[in-house]
Amino acid sequence: EYMSERLRRAAAEGIAVLLISTELEEILDLAVRIVVLSRGRAIGELDRAEASAEGLGLLLGGVAV
Numbered sequence: 001e002y003m004s005e006r007l008r009r010a011a012a013e014g015i016a017v018l019l020i021s022t023e024l025e026e027i028l029d030l031a032v033r034i035v036v037l038s039r040g041r042a043i044g045e046l047d048r049a050e051a052s053a054e055g056l057g058l059l060l061g062g063v064a065v
Helices: 002-012 024-030 053-060
Strands: 033-038 041-047
Touching: 002 024, 024 053, 033 053, 041 053
Parallel strands: none
Antiparallel strands: 033 041
């Protein structure tokens, strides 16, 4: 909770925040833009408004959404 609030505050102040997580709910809660990486390459990019846990799961599984 404490860290989430600090990340939100930094983003609101215009500070770029890079969050790396395997927790889909955390990503959906905190992210503005989501990039899925696999083997060092970006395999998908979503704005938070269009992202869902299901869509992220599919991207992580290698399925284009």
